[in-house]
C-alpha cells in the first residue's frame with residue numbers, strides 16, 4: 437500500500453517521512469488510532485516506503501551517517517548532505533509489489549488468532565496468513581472483531597500467544613533478506629497478555645535495522661512494559677473532507693450522501709461503510725422494540741426482548757448499545773442545533789424526533805451514561821442477559837421517574 441492509498445492523515449504521513457529522513461526513527465513505534473482511523477494502512481504504507489527500491493531509505497541513512505561530524509550531533513534536516521527522500525513509495529518495484537501483497541520477506545505480521553480445534557497447539561499468526569492477506573486487502577479499515585469473525589472465531593476471544601512471541605523472536609533473528617530492514621507489524625497488541633514480556637529484550641536491544649510497528653486502538657489495554665518502550669505516533673480520526681472524498685471516490689457514494697455520512701461517522705471509515713451498508717434499519721427497529729417493551733408493553737415484553745438480544749454475541753451487543761447512543765446523541769444535537777444545521781441521515785431524523793418527545797436532554801444524557809457503562813461492562817465479559825435486564829430497568833426509571841439523573 438502506498439501513502440496515496442491511505443485516507444487523509446497527511447500530517448502524520450509527513451511526520452513519518454521526516455522521522456525516516458532525519459534518522460530519528462525509534463526501532464519501536466506505536467501507531468495509536470481509534471477504530472477506522474487507518475492506523476494499519478498507515479503502518480503498511482510506511483513499511484512499504486522503507487523497503488521500496490526507489491526510496492532506499494537505508495542508503496540515504498548511510499550517506500547521512502557517513503557525514504563527518506565533529507561533535508557527534510544528530511544530522512539536522514537542514515544539513516546539505518541529507519538527500520531528500522521521495523514523496524511516496526513507487527508502487528511498481530519488486531519490493532513494493534511484494535509489500536503490497538503482504539509477502540515481502542522482510543515484513544512480518546502478528547495479529548490475534550483463535551485455535552481451530554480444542555487440543556490443538558496454541559495458534560500462531562502464520563496459521564492464518566492467507567486469510568490475513570485477503571482480509572486486509574479487502575477491508576483495510578476493519579477492526580479486530582471483523583477479523584476474528586472472518587476466521588470463524590464466533591464467541592471465542594482472540595489471542596496473540598506465547599508461541600507467537602517465540603515465533604517473532606525466531607523470525608527476527610535472521611538477517612534481512614532484501615531491503616536492509618526487518619519490520620514486524622503487530623496489529624492489536626491489546627491481545628497480547630503477560631506472554632508479551634518475552635519480547636521485551638528484543639524490543640530493547642533489537643538486531644540492526646529491526647523495526648517494530650505496534651498498531652493499536654486502546655492505549656490503556658497495552659502491556660505497560662511494551663508501551664513504555666515505544667515511540668508514539670498518534671493517529672487522529674480522519675478529517676471530514678478526506679472522509680467525504682473517500683466515500684465518493686472509493687465507495688461510490690454521491691456527494692450529497694457523503695457529506696452527512698462523513699459528519700456522523702466521526703472520522704471512522706469503518707463506521708461510515710457500515711452505516712452505508714446496513715442503513716441501520718435492523719438496529720433501529722431493535723431500538724424501537726426495546727423502548728416500546730420498557731415503556732409500553734411491560735415486563736413480559738422486556739424479558740422477551742432481552743432473550744432475543746442475548747442470542748447475539750458480545751460484540752454485536754456492544755455495537756447495538758453504541759448505536760443507541762449514537763441515536764441519542766443525534767437527538768440531542770437535533771434539539772439544540774435544529775434540523776438544518778444537523779447532518780443526520782433521513783432515516784434517523786424521524787427516530788431522533790421521537791426520542792426528543794420521549795425524554796428531556798438530561799434524561800437522554802442519563803441514558804447515554806448508563807448505556808456507555810453497559811457497553812464497557814460487556815467488553816469485560818459481563819453476563820449479557822442480566823446486564824440488558826438491569827439496563828432496561830434503569831432506563832424505565834430514568835424516563836418514568838426522572839431518577840439516575842446527575843444534577844450538574
Ligand SMILES: [Zn+2]
Pocket residue numbers: 488489490491525526527528529530531532533
Ligand atoms: Zn517501490
